[in-house]
Each structure stands twice: as structure tokens, then as C-alpha cells.
Amino acid sequence: xxxxxxxxxxxxxxxxxxxxxxxxxxxxxxxxxxxxxxxxxxxxxxxxxxxxxxxxxxxxxxxxxxxxxxxxxxxxxxxx
Amino acid sequence: xxxxxxxxxxxxxxxxxxxxxxxxxxxxxxxxxxxxxxxxxxxxxxxxxxxxxxxxxxxxxxxxxxxxxxxxxxxxxxxxxxxxxxxxxxxxxxxxxxxxxxxxxxxxxxxxxxxxxxxxxxxxxxxxxxxxxxxxxxxxxxxxxxxxxxxxxxxxxxxxxxxxxxxxxxxxxxxxxxxxxxxxxxxxxxxxxxxxxxxxxxxxxxxxxxxxxxxxxxxxxxxxxxxxxxxxxxxxxxxxxxxxxxxxxxxxxxxxxxxxxxxxxxxxxxxxxxxxxxxxxxxx
Numbered sequence: 001x002x003x004x005x006x007x008x009x010x011x012x013x014x015x016x017x018x019x020x021x022x023x024x025x026x027x028x029x030x031x032x033x034x035x036x037x038x039x040x041x042x043x044x045x046x047x048x049x050x051x052x053x054x055x056x057x058x059x060x061x062x063x064x065x066x067x068x069x070x071x072x073x074x075x076x077x078x079x080x
Numbered sequence: 081x082x083x084x085x086x087x088x089x090x091x092x093x094x095x096x097x098x099x100x101x102x103x104x105x106x107x108x109x110x111x112x113x114x115x116x117x118x119x120x121x122x123x124x125x126x127x128x129x130x131x132x133x134x135x136x137x138x139x140x141x142x143x144x145x146x147x148x149x150x151x152x153x154x155x156x157x158x159x160x161x162x163x164x165x166x167x168x169x170x171x172x173x174x175x176x177x178x179x180x181x182x183x184x185x186x187x188x189x190x191x192x193x194x195x196x197x198x199x200x201x202x203x204x205x206x207x208x209x210x211x212x213x214x215x216x217x218x219x220x221x222x223x224x225x226x227x228x229x230x231x232x233x234x235x236x237x238x239x240x241x242x243x244x245x246x247x248x249x250x251x252x253x254x255x256x257x258x259x260x261x262x263x264x265x266x267x268x269x270x271x272x273x274x275x276x277x278x279x280x281x282x283x284x285x286x287x288x289x290x291x292x293x294x295x296x297x298x299x300x301x302x303x304x305x306x307x308x309x310x311x312x313x314x315x316x317x318x319x320x321x322x323x324x325x326x327x328x329x330x331x332x333x334x335x336x337x338x339x340x341x342x343x344x345x346x347x348x349x350x351x352x353x354x355x356x357x358x359x360x361x362x363x364x
Contacts, residue, residue: 017084022097026104031300032259049103068116068261071108071299072098076084 015062015078016054022074025049029066029075035059038066091115091125092144099144101136104299106258106284110205111140113261114176117268128172131161133181136212137205137284140176155185158193161200169199169342172272179206179220183241187219190241194248194277196341201271201278204241207286215289226293242281246334251276253333257283257306260330267332276340283328 016037023045030038030052037060041053054060060077067075089097092115101107118125126148130141134154142149152160157177165173175182182190182204193200209227210216216229219239226233242255252271256264264282271278285291285302296302306328313331316324 019083019086021083024098024103026299028104028299028303032303065261068112068265069109069258070112071101071105073086073088073092073108073112076086 015057015060016066017076017078018052018054019072019074019076020045020051021047022072023049023051024072025051026071027052028069028071032069033066034063035061088112088115088119091118091146093146096143100139102286102288104285104287104302105136106207106282106286106299106302107137107140107205109258109261110137110176110203110264110282110284111144113265114140114145114203114268117265117272120265121269121273123172123272127170128174129161129164129168131157131164131173131175131177133157133177133186134212135178135180135210136286137176137178137207138181140205141174155181156189157181158186158189158200158202161202162189162193162196162198165198165200165342166345169346173200174272175200175202177202177204178211179204179208179239179241180210180218183239184219190279191244191248194245194250194279197249197251197277197338198341199275199277199343201268201280203268203271203280203282205282205284206241207284207290208238209286209290211286211289215293225290227290242279242333245277245279249277249338250279250334251338252278252335253281254279255281255283255328255330255333257303257310257328257330258285259303259306260310263330275343276338 038052039055041051043051045051064077067077125146128147130145130147131150132138132141133152142151150160157175161173161175206220208220210218215227217227217234221234222238224233242253246253254267267280271280285299287299291297291302310328310330313329316329
């Protein structure tokens with residue numbers, strides 16, 4: 001699985017995506033990511049919530065905890 | 081750039097997303113875990129009936145989950161679900177409702193459905209308050225908490241609903257929190273695939289109407305509290321009542337096989353019909 005991840009990084013394909021207009025800025029993903037991949041940004045979405053941003057995608061191992069904990073279906077992890 | 085699409089969007093009513101739950105509400109996590117569970121066991125939402133009552137958590141299946149749903153009167157989802165299961169035993173019947181519905185107003189329906197061991201999956205989202213109506217005291221509110229209707233403090237001890245359901249005779253009972261989303265998802269899959277009454281108490285957060293009264297205004301503070309207070313049932317065997325006073329016991333509380341109500345009822349009907357036929361033939 002890990003080699004697959006490295007391969008993807010080499011290809012430069014996107015791993016973590018955030019649907020901006022679904023996010024309600026609860027910060028659960030920022031707090032509970034085991035590898036602290038997310039960070040709070042200054043960027044506001046349409047509803048006025050501060051969005052999380054991905055600091056270092058290479059840190060992500062694709063455990064999908066953020067995807068499952070996100071109450072808004074806003075985080076999409078592509079694991080292919 | 082087009083917006084990314086969540087792989088489970090096909091299971092929810094996408095046209096009304098984002099949902100109306102408050103920022104950080106546990107109901108969203110429960111919806112997420114539930115759709116993951118349904119997808120994980122390849123359950124066809126067309127062969128499911130989701131029943132809910134009144135309250136925030138009753139909005140999880142209706143309108144957001146894309147299956148047939150019954151949005152019923154306050155406290156009665158288990159009563160309606162019993163009717164559905166009796167008439168259509170081939171369908172998977174799931175009740176998702178709040179603590180007010182299941183433990184407060186509909187408490188009697190709950191214990192008798194558990195006693196009968198009817199094949200329902202009941203997921204009770206316990207946010208420890210009546211959140212939708214503005215934060216009134218619920219039967220599950222911990223003692224000492226100030227709410228709208230207990231402005232000085234709540235003097236009643238909270239209801240331990242999962243333990244009640246074990247005593248009432250349910251087949252499968254578990255308790256999880258919204259922090260423990262992976263085991264919750266697996267537990268939901270167990271509940272929906274096995275026969276008999278399955279009950280999962282999901283301790284959830286309400287930052288808006290409960291959290292701000294106990295100093296946990298943000299959802300992440302709530303989840304941290306769940307993480308700290310939760311203790312697996314396997315570790316509690318040698319612990320005293322006093323040690324477990326403020327802890328949330330999580331895990332599978334019971335798993336046993338008992339005769340299922342709809343099966344037994346239909347067996348009885350078949351016996352009676354056969355008996356009538358035989359007596360008619362004997363009479364000539």
C-alpha cells in the first residue's frame with residue numbers, strides 16, 4: 001500500500017480534496033488527523049467558515065479517519 | 081476546477097447537501113458512519129426502510145439518507161418500525177432517532193421491542209439534551225448540568241439506556257461515541273446483518289445547545305472529552321462503580337441468540353392455518 005502512495009506522489013496526483021462549500025469549519029479534521037496533515041487557513045468559503053488546508057500531502061498515509069469523522073462529507077481521499 | 085465528489089454521495093440526497101446540522105454536530109458523523117456501514121456490507125438502500133422520530137438526529141435518515149424513510153411522531157419510531165417489520169420481514173428496518181425519542185418519550189416501545197427481540201436495528205444518537213428545542217433537560221442529561229429547564233442544576237441521574245436494553249433482552253447491544261467512528265461503523269454493520277433486536281447507543285456531541293452550557297463550545301473539545309472518558313468494557317471487569325462513575329463504557333455489551341418475534345409470529349400463524357385446514361378436512 002505504501003509503495004502505491006509513493007508512486008502516486010511521484011505522479012503528482014491529488015490525494016486529499018476538500019469540497020469547500022460543504023465545509024462548516026468545525027476543525028475536527030485539523031485536530032484528529034494522526035499525522036497533522038491539515039491546518040486552519042485564512043480562506044473563507046461562501047458561508048463564511050475558515051477552511052482547512054492540506055499542509056503536506058506526502059505525510060498522509062490514507063487512513064481515512066478524517067473522511068469518516070467529517071460530519072459534512074467534505075473530505076475526499078482518493079486511495080486508488 | 082470542478083468540485084470533488086465524495087464517494088458516498090450516491091447514498092445521500094445530494095441536492096439538499098450541505099445538511100442543516102450545526103457546525104461540528106455529531107449527527108453528521110453518524111450519517112457518515114452509517115453510509116459507510118451500508119456501503120461496506122453492500123446493502124441495497126432500495127431494500128431498506130429507515131424510521132425516525134422528532135429531533136435533530138431524526139434528520140439523519142430523513143431527509144438525508146436516500147432510502148425509503150418514515151418520519152414519524154415524537155417517540156414512536158420503534159412502534160412504526162415494528163409494524164413495518166411484521167408486514168415486510170424481508171426488508172432491513174433501521175431506526176435512527178435521538179435519546180428523547182427512544183429513551184424519553186418512547187421508552188416503553190424500546191424495552192418491549194427489546195423484550196420481543198424483533199429484528200430491528202436501533203441506533204440511538206445520545207447527545208444528552210433536547211437540542212432542537214433549545215436545550216431542555218433530557219432523561220439522559222448528566223446530574224449537575226444547568227439546562228434551560230434546570231437553571232440551577234439537574235438533580236436527576238442520567239438513564240443508562242444501553243444497560244436497560246441488555247436487561248430487557250435484546251440480542252445485540254453496543255455503545256460507542258462519535259470519536260470512535262471506525263468501531264461504530266463495524267458495529268452498525270453487525271447490527272444490520274444479524275437477526276434480532278440490535279441496539280447501538282451513540283454518545284454524540286451537541287456543541288450548540290449542550291456544549292456551551294458545560295464549557296465545551298467546540299466540537300473538538302467534546303471529542304477530546306469522549307476520548308479521555310471512554311473505556312473499553314473489557315477493561316472494566318475489575319473496576320468498582322465509583323471508579324466508573326464519570327466514564328463512558330464503550331464496546332459490545334451483549335451478543336446472544338434468542339427467538340425472533342416476527343419469525344415466531346409467522347410460524348404461529350402457519351401452524352394455526354394448518355390446524356384449521358386439517359380440522360376442515362376431517363369435518364368433510
